[in-house]
Amino acid sequence: MPQDHPAGPQPRAADQSSPDSDDPDHPRGSVAVAERPSSAEAERFPAEPQTPGRALNGVFFTAVTLILALLAVAGFWPERMSAAADAAMNWVTSSAGWSLMLIPLGLIGLLLVLACSRFGRIRLGGDDSRPEYPTYAWIAMLLGAVMGIGLITYGVAEPVTHLFDPPHGLSEPGSQQAVVDSLRFTFLDWGIHAWAVFATFGLAIGYSTHRLGNKGLVSPILRPLIGRHADGLVGKAVDVLVILATLFGTTTSLGLGAAQISQGLSQVTGLELTGTGVQIAVIALITVLFTASAMSGVGRGIRMISQTTMVLAAALLVFVLVTGPTSWLINLFLRSLGSYAGGFVEISLMLPADGDDLAWMQWWTYFMMAWWISWGAFVGIFLARISRGRTIRQFVLVVLGVPSLIFSAWFTVFGGSAMFMDLERGTAIGEAAAEDINTAFFGLLEQLPMTALTSVVAVVLVVLYFITGADSNTYVLSVISSDGRMHPSRSVMGVWGVLTGATAAVLLYAGGLEALQTAVMLSAAPFIFVILALAVSLVMLLRRDPLVAGGGVAVAEPASQPEVRDR
Template sequence: MQKESGQGPGSDRHRLRSAGRRAAEFIKEIDYPHNIHPALVPGVAIEDQRVRYGIDRPIVLVVGTSIVGFIIWGILNPASVSEVSGMALAWVTQNLGWVFNLLATGMAVFLLFLAFSRYGRIPLGLDGEKQEYSTVSWVAMLFAAGIGIGIIFFGPFEPLSHYLDPLPGLYEPATAEAVRGAMAQAALHWGINAWAIYAIVGLCVAYVSYRRGRVPLMSSVLTPLWNGRASGAGARIIDGLAIFATLFGTAASLGIGALQIARGVEIVSGIGTTGNTIAIVIIVTLTAGTIVSAVSGIQRGIRRLSNVNLVLSVGLAVFFFVVGPTAFLLNVIPGVVVEYFGSMPEMLGATMSDGEPTQEFLTAWTTFYWAWWVSWAPFVGVFVAKISRGRTIRQFVLGVLLIPSSIIVGAFTLLGGTSIWLQREHGEVAPDGTAQSLPAPEEIFYVVIDQLPGGAVLAPLVIVILAIFFITTADSASLVNSQMSQKGNPEPKRPITVFWVVCMAGIAVVILLVGDEDALTGLQNLITVTALPFSIIIIGMAAALVRELRNDPQVIRYAYENWALEKAVERGVEEHGDHWVLSLEPVTPPDEYATGEAMDTSDEEFTAWYQRTDEEGNPVEYDYETGEYADGTDPAGTSEEGTEGPEQGR
């Protein structure tokens, strides 16, 4: 999608500079750092900063070498990788699985607190900056972000699996109660809690880039915790871990997507089962297509392809609704929503201390999902940050938590409800009525559509949808990784982007080899282990965000407003009873009625963040009256970046 006319930040630049001049006039006789009171700073956009982008060679070298070494190990000795990762998985889930559960639950609560607190009014951009996209376009892109490989792969499979083999103690398998319970369990894994993990990263990136003027890197979000620059070994470790997590998380989707495409090819062509051979060939082929896209720069074509795929995906959902058990689905949807919220505490409350059956369920499903979403968080977070510029924190949180979640829950109800209905009515999906008799996960979608009128002709269409998702996912994720390894460069060098594409493809191949006939085993082993470090970073990002929000110009103004009104009313009643009006006049400190008497707004706690710097990070004078640096340069005059299309394909 293209940036809408008049909606970009550039169209507000002159008006915002005028606001800066008015702010400067208010305090021109007062000596404040950087010549402006912190309550009057309109914000700092990353485009207005002097930033020297370039390849971060230590990150590319260390992370790249590690990934290449892992791929070689996985190809030469997948059994060894499986054994080591299996042991690591067991240790992580037993000892640190609570970290993922805490993250999924805590971030949802934390974000809702921010949304409905005084911080909810803070814009993700400069004061008065218009929203970069209209509400309709924004909702459409959030909708697109929730559609992808994962829904097609897990949509019919996961609810049916929970129906036949539920979380121990939640409900009896294969019962009427299990119908709603199974879809509610899937909704938990893909709904609000999942998007809370994405949203916290996206919110942090949007705030520091469009409100605080720092590059969109995970390390720059965390700088308030150590009052330093986003450089050095610590920052590189943080950004490197983000790249690691994104590579493995995205590769997991590419792996299962290739597996499902391969099974579709086997069914359509009639060649029979061939193991992972065709899947690996598909990975290589589609990766070549992705590289062509990355090298040729046909991003606009990829965006159009994404939009076409979105239409095809919606059409697929409509097919399930119309041709499938329409009445059953209409009746079950309200019950699933009620069950989702009603059983959420019990589902989230399950822990590794609840016995071996619960441990097995959490390892295979809930903990694995939380880890997978953590690994996707840098990728999806950067995307939702890009499309949400100019919106308030309240709008961002409610939109990102509720819109994609609603879409995904609806999709899982359509696909999963259809597979459960077929099992209850005909018993042909799982022949003996147990989870053990289910077909391979990558085959279930084809088994389900084959039992629907006209469903057989959909198999080629599903293959096309999955192939497009593969390319758009690999293309977009590699672009984000390339930006993170090039100091946040909005126009990363293409050879580095291609390198990350190849790395993702290599990891996807290893995931298939490690899992052998059970690809989900490879996913669970590698994703849960590699996502753990970044889950700790996400918690740190939330803490850093709160620290900065407390000193946001709007929060300072809000505090002044409350103090001024409270003291004015108190003094007015004391001195004049019922008949008095408010007036504005200076006072000589100290004065008990002075607004802001308790604050030292010239302290670096309030002022250091908007000190402008040159490309080397050295302080540079900046004139808020003219919106220019002291040497006359004007970064705002440079060309602006358009936002990439929807990063789809979970």
């Protein structure tokens, strides 16, 4: 069992276990292990006495109560809930939507400054620590952190929709300039802005856990700002916000996954299986699977599934590139990437000019930025776990750059192929996507060889992403609501598994994709303040680090952690 941290200024004992610690590919085994800090750091930020039962009661029961209340309102009064949520979203985006654009841009600047300054040589661990994984394996795991359902749902739908409804009216619909604009704004939604949010959380959690010895929670990182309150009610409130934002961010993915699975089954079987009832049934079935997986502690099976999804996704990407307009896609990628880089600051700060523009931003860019914010802590925990021993410079440059390029290639191949089909062959993929984005991916596959096989592969990919993502979400929520303990009880994991599936199902019932998007934006709104506080606290912690503070104090490598194969 993990050991509680003793009170007082002395160095805290390392947590004694990390579940599935030999399973780095899977976030369920990736919650960062608390390690022993140097005595100098322990004196700066002494730990408060931990009260396991009270922490569980405060965070777990508060979060569960709030979620159950929301589900009850949405289930019994869906129309009222939808109207209230829409009104709240309109107010948030019209009055503070700018923050969803400005904050990720600011985080990019902060991360680059940290990477290129003296802070860049600080390691996520002791001064003598070295990376646990080879660089190629580390990069592969980075891609696996967010590669998921969204890339299937939006891989074709977003670019091809922008083609005939250009962002901010910058180009003529269906023009060659609209092709480039559609991709550069898709790069904006899925590229470096998203990874700046993830990298900020990952860097802060990694530094806090690997170098200072804190638990894998957000609240201890805020100690420089709020002092002992980080271990009191304020810290617990932050952890509750983390849970709510993570839950709604993940359930949005599950709702999208259910819609994609039902659309794919319709494509394969020829039956009409796209209704809300079918989607809820899909959620119910897979909820049983991923909840059982999370409670079983079988990490190796999930690791194999994660690796299988990566291989299938790469194979599908190569297939579409080869059988599609290959040369046209390569030219489009380079042109769009150049346009995106050249106008980076301009499009990063392009805010809505009128009501129609605001509605477009709510459906696309504002939603995407809120989605990444809500996923921040979840992905950050994963990145922290796999990045022990990396320098801040390595961490920032790779996390910001490599996944952004890979995602840009994905959207160019799939979205660019669909745009080519519509413009050169008169297909109607974009028109169908404007009515239902879930048709776009399978609409493209219909225009390529071996449609039946590739459609089955796409459905399998979504199912696998659904199971691994929800399983990881269930475990991470259980850890956070159990005061950072690496071995949350099976009953706690069961509760979070059921609540995850139930939330996705109820939100689909209450308003479909619009309800899912609204829930993400509303949960991310208060979480913005957490991100700002996290960034400030991280800078404060780094400025006091012995390696850059001029004190000449080396941070020792924490004691090694015993492996625990299964929970």
